[in-house]
Amino acid sequence: MDTPKQELNIAGTAIPPGTQKRVNLQVGRLPTGTLIDIPVYVFNGKEPGPCLLVQAGLHGDEINGIEVVRRMLEKGLFQVEKGCVMAVPVMNIYGFIHFSRDLPDGKDVNRSFPGSAKGSLARRMAWLYRNEVMSAMDLAVDLHTGGAQRANYPQARYTPGDEKGKELAAVFQAPVFFASKLIKGSFRQAAEQLGKTSIVYEAGESGRFDEQAIREGIQGIMQLMRHLEMITALPAIFAEQYQSVHLEKRRWLRAPMAGMFVPEVLNGAQVTQGEPLGIVTDTFAKRKKQLKAPYDGYIICINHQAVVNQGDALFHIGSPG
Numbered sequence: 001m002d003t004p005k006q007e008l009n010i011a012g013t014a015i016p017p018g019t020q021k022r023v024n025l026q027v028g029r030l031p032t033g034t035l036i037d038i039p040v041y042v043f044n045g046k047e048p049g050p051c052l053l054v055q056a057g058l059h060g061d062e063i064n065g066i067e068v069v070r071r072m073l074e075k076g077l078f079q080v081e082k083g084c085v086m087a088v089p090v091m092n093i094y095g096f097i098h099f100s101r102d103l104p105d106g107k108d109v110n111r112s113f114p115g116s117a118k119g120s121l122a123r124r125m126a127w128l129y130r131n132e133v134m135s136a137m138d139l140a141v142d143l144h145t146g147g148a149q150r151a152n153y154p155q156a157r158y159t160p161g162d163e164k165g166k167e168l169a170a171v172f173q174a175p176v177f178f179a180s181k182l183i184k185g186s187f188r189q190a191a192e193q194l195g196k197t198s199i200v201y202e203a204g205e206s207g208r209f210d211e212q213a214i215r216e217g218i219q220g221i222m223q224l225m226r227h228l229e230m231i232t233a234l235p236a237i238f239a240e241q242y243q244s245v246h247l248e249k250r251r252w253l254r255a256p257m258a259g260m261f262v263p264e265v266l267n268g269a270q271v272t273q274g275e276p277l278g279i280v281t282d283t284f285a286k287r288k289k290q291l292k293a294p295y296d297g298y299i300i301c302i303n304h305q306a307v308v309n310q311g312d313a314l315f316h317i318g319s320p321g
Helices: 063-074 093-097 121-132 163-172 187-193 211-227
Strands: 008-010 013-015 019-029 035-044 047-055 082-088 139-146 150-158 176-179 197-205 249-254 259-263 276-281 288-292 297-303 313-319
Touching: 008 035, 013 019, 019 121, 035 093, 047 063, 047 211, 063 082, 063 139, 063 197, 063 211, 139 150, 139 163, 139 187, 139 211, 150 163, 150 211, 163 176, 163 197, 163 211, 187 197, 197 211, 259 313, 276 313
Parallel strands: 047 082, 047 139, 139 197, 150 176
Antiparallel strands: 008 013, 019 035, 035 082, 150 197, 150 297, 249 313, 259 276, 276 288, 297 313
16 A cells, blocks of 8 residues: 655645644535635644545535544544544535535535536536545545435445455444445545545434444544554544454345335344344235345344335345355
C-alpha cells in the first residue's frame, strides 16, 4: 500500500505532518446565494502511513454514519500516529438539509461517479470529490444505512475478488460481512477505478438513530486504524469484539401477497431452515401467509413497513454456507 506524501494538499490547503485542519470543499450555492461546502477534517500523523478516508452522508438521510463520524471527531478518535485520516461527516450536504437521500433534482450522488465538470449537480459534486478527496486516499470506509423502513443489521461489504477489501471487512468485525457487487456510478466503483480499496459499512435505518449501528461503526473504524498501524492500541472504552461471520449466500424474502406485515423475529437473529419469520395478513382476518427461513442463516435486514404490496422485500437472510 502506498504511503502518503509528508505534506498533504486538499483543495489547495496544505496539511503538514503532525497537524490537523478542516478543509471546506466548495461545491456550489443554494438559490439564496448561500455557499455550500463539504467539510473534510484532515488528521495528518507525524509518521508516513496509509491515508484512510472515512465518509458518511453520501445519502443525506442516512444519519447513523454521520453520527459515527461526529462522535469520533468529538472524542478525538482520529488522532493518528502514522498516516492520515480524512473524515467527512456529511458528503451530500444538499440531501442532508432537505432530509433526502438524493439531491434536489432527484439525482443520486452514489450513482453519479466519476462525475463530470459540466454535468448535473450530482455529477459535478462527484467530479470535485473524486479529484480533490478520493485522489488523496489509499483506502476508504463508506458509511451507509438501509433505506426508508429498511433496517440493516450491522454488516460490512467488500467488492468480489478484492482480497484486500475482504481482509479489511473482516478486520472491521461487524457481526457479518460479505461480498457485494459493484453498482455502476457508485463511490465504490470509482474507488476501484482509481486503484483504491474501499469497504461499505451498512447499519440501521435512514432517518433514525440506531445506537448499536453507531457503536459498532465507531469500533470497526478503530479496529481498522489499529490493523493499519495508524494507532498502537484501542482505547479502553472499547469491548473485545466477537468473530465476524462471513456470509457466502444471501437472498431476499418477498411478500407473497399484499396486506399487513408482522415480523416475528428480531434483526440479527440466527434462524434455522423452515423457522417461521413473520406473516402477511389481510385486514379482515380471512387470509394469512407465513414466511419461513429457506435455509439456516442470519436475518440481516428487516423491512419495517407495516403495509406491503405483493413482491415487496421483507427479510434479507444470509448464510455462511
